[in-house]
Amino acid sequence: METTFVLVHSPSVGPSTWAPVAESLERRGHAVVVPDLTGISVGGPPYWPRVVAAVRDAVTDSSVGDAGPGSPLVLVVHSNAGFFLPVIKEGLGERVVACVFTDAHIPPPAGLVRVAEEEFLPFLRGLAGPDGVLPRWTDWWDEEDVAAMLPDPAVRARMTAGQPRLPLDYYTQSVPVPAGWDEVRCSFLWFGPPYDGIAEEAGRRGWPVTRLTGLHLHQLVDPEAVADALRKLSRKS
Helix, strand or coil: CCCEEEEECCCCCCHHHHHHHHHHHHHCCCEEECCCCCCCCCCCCCCHHHHHHHHHHHHHHHCCCCCCCCCCEEEEEEEHHHHHHHHHHHHHHHHEEEEEEEEECCCCCCEEEECCCHHHHHHHHHHCCCCCECCCHHHHCCHHHHHHHCCCHHHHHHHHHCCCCCEHHHHHCEEEECCCHHHCEEEEEECCCCCHHHHHHHHHCCCCEEECCCCCCHHHHCHHHHHHHHHHHCCCC
């Protein structure tokens, strides 16, 4: 049975960050699902159950199309979506056969994990408005940094338009980590700093690690190379 790639974007951005890679994988004959997580903050905390529901619903809806019901799933997460992978995997059940962390945070084997590290919270608190809502993710950074990540103006316009504005408490939430989530094949696709230490941690866990030199949104810059790497890391090439 053909494997379906489930490409999960960071809730800080939007699903367009995976669109070019999805198109590349589809050209190679793979079914692809790109869930939309931009509405997860509606209704207040806790937010993680809505992440799980959004991914599960997208996979279920896709099962009437190219991604057949019961087809094996490769779960791919980017950036802080990595914190949600264990609960997403639990929500999808036994269908998940491989997990690929793409320049993404890695949760602990079990317990709880917070979406933002303690030392990053003062920066976020300084960005939040009186209503506790943050600007769009690309507005956090200097223009030259954003331009380097998104050199194509059309790609940048699409990506920027699709971003949500998240509440500060999205980043202070604790996400449960069910034990045993990493019993399937896990691997790490590393673009560059500041994920060096996380890539090293993936290696210490015995996971395959592949380096594609680029910035944090490299999947928008070289989607063909990223699609190739995802296929190899998930052993679906």
